[in-house]
Amino acid sequence: MIPLALGQLRRRPAAFAGLAAALFLALATLTLFGSLFAADTTAPAGREAARGPGLTVIAGAFGEIAVLVAFFVVVNALGFALRRQHRELALLRTIAATPRQVRRLVRGQVAVTTLATALPAWAAGAAAGRGMLAELRRRGMAAPGVRVPDTPVPMLVALTVTLAVGLAASAVAARRITRTAPAAALTASSTEHGRTGAPRLLASAAVLAGGGFLLRLAATRPAGQVDKAGQAALLGALVLLVATALAGPFAARVLAAVLGAPIRALAPAAGWLADANLRGYARRLSSAVVPVALLVGLSGTMLIMTSTAEHAAGTAASGITADTDVWLRRTELAMLVCFAAVSTVNTLVAVTAERRRECALLRLTGATRGQLLRMLTAEALLTTAVGLLLGAAVAGAAASAFSTAVSGSPMPYLPVAGCWWIGAGAVALTAPAVVATGFWAVRGPATELAGADGD
Template sequence: MIPVALGQLRRRPAAFAGLAVALFLAVATVTLFGSLFAADVTTPASARKAAGGPGVAVIAGSFGEIAVLVAFFVVVNALGFALRQQHRELALLRTVAATPRQTRRLVRGQVLITTVLVAVPGWVVGAAAARRFLAELRRLGPAAPGMRVPGTPVPMLVALAATLAVGLAASAVAARRISRIAPAAALTASSTEHGRTGAPRLLAGGAALVGGCLLLRLAATRPAAETDEAGQAALLAALVLLVAVALTGPLSVRLLVAVLGVPVRALAPGAGWLAHANLCGYARRLSSAVVPVALLVGLSGTMLIMTNTAGRTARASATGVTSATDVWLRQAEVALLACFAAVATVNTLVAVTAERRREFALLRLAGAHRWQLMRMLAVEAALTTAVGVLLGAVVAGAASAAFSRASTGSVVPSVPVAACWYVVAGAAALTVPAVLATGLRAVRGPAAELVSGDRD
């Protein structure tokens, strides 16, 4: 299956761009925090004890844990869209006697090859980031003055192994549907959505929601002296709640679109009506586009509000360098999570919009002009951003309230309004241009050929 996987990568390099970037970030991130852990291990115990604040190994472990979870989420998302763009080829392989096991092996081969291709650049970036990160920790105090990143290749090998594990686990999730349906059904399957969200998915979403609520309670009930643990629990709760949003997305998205669509249809009777009808009719597709936006807003908003709340608490209690270190670490975590979420957002929106070429061609044959379709896409992008921001804001509000309850005794956190507006503006800046740029390319070409399938 490796030659077939290589052939697919050569034929559709753009389809694997998002997956490659996600895997590159995973390799770089695990290399970064693995190098920090190695630096802590190779430093004499007396020097480690002399440093203030949380230990470097503790910092590396907490960062690495969240990074791996988010990386899995993003890689599953990116690989899922890479497979959707290969749906016809994979279905054809099934019709010529390829077994489900062989199909899964093909997907694993694609993940393996892509991971190997991005490994070296990821190692280089991760090692450079580790040196810069450690220098900042030495300045702030948690790292001993003489602590250095060792020259051992172990962190790089661990990063490769961890990324492969994440990628292979993601391939098992993403390839499940195409490998289980009958060959004839796989070949004739279209982009038409199923009418309902399956019971297993709803049950999993409910379980994730319950788990997120339990983590929120755990974060809110931590004593004031354990704000680090409360912050980690709140951030993990935000991630679990976003998983619940992803699993139950079509239901919540359909409700929000129905509410937000009323003023949109009034303000833009033509393009607004068509955009609203598309989003209501394809709630699952919209959910795929909304979830990365919610991930970006939810995680970034949670970290920004927690950072501001922790900073306010530190100024009030004058606890010194440890609090300043906590604030800086949360800022670094915001940047890391924003990178992963931005990759998921752009990759999803580009893939979702690009696969609608035949839909756009049918509308053109029915009399719609290209610029009418672009106006429709602009309205859809605005609604997608609004729904994603609302869902992300709800998650961020719940997580930051739990953290505030633990650190200040009040469920009302300190909200950096300007920074939160920047997050919203960043989400819009990623969403709208990605949709419009991809849509502009998707509406080109002879409509009749696109409808008949003569052109991809």
């Protein structure tokens, strides 16, 4: 299976670019926090005490969130890489390849991609670890004598964890191609179920209940345990986003139906077609909406939590060390935004690129390139609006739980300017990614592209 995996990577490297970016970011981030942990464990025994939670706590808390978000992003990126080669994998099934062999092929692709990104990711993570440690020393959160040791252990641990995340993601992403009959798998890439299955909705409800439990845990933390309240609220937000992903097709279809009316009124032709496309392909819409919700939900949660902590520190002696805890939260926000931005761009580019044949068929029925680009722009705006609503709902729930723990009030301190910037950032990532890929999707002779498989 390894030669087959390498052949796919050589034949269509662009299909694995998103997966490579997600794995690179996961490897670099885990190397960064592994370096901090190694620096703390190898520091001199009699070192001067430092303010703040300590390097081991920082590395553990950040690394925990990084692994969970990395899994979320890698599953998404790998899913689109498999969709680009769905027909080839289905053909392998029809010539007697077993589901186990297909899963082994997918695992081989993940392993090869991870190893290909390892060296640059290690270099970036090690450099970031040294830079972050220097900043922590400057702020008094690390003792002056602490240094990152010259050992490959953090890099090897990061590689092991990333491979584990990637292989777990491959098991999730390969389910669709391996659980269906070979003949049915050949047509599965061009069809879509109209309804969200009951098992998926039940799983979403169960995960939603788990997220609610974490938010309740965050809200009931005493004021002196702000860090634990913040981690529980952030984990709760991530779990709520997983519930959103499970219920995504249903939620996206409902919200698209509500928000589609203004789009149809502003642009009757392109808006109507965009609205019909989004509601008719709810799973595709959900694939594009969930990363936007991830970006808005995580960054909004961290931003509002940070502002609430700063406000509480300035108005009451609540035990919050503003110049350390707030800086740590901002650093964590930057990390989460990087993961979410990579996932958003990867997904939107992949969703738009795989519609090249669809655009060619529309051109054959009389649509012009300009009309198609206007349709894609309207879809991008509607997708962003749905993602913003879902992400804002998650951020509001998580921030309310954190605010209850910090100040006793469920109303957090809302930084209006920062929230506007998050919304503007989501639009700036979404619309250009879709339109730029759309320019490529509508190029070329329509008669040839209409008979192609989308690659």
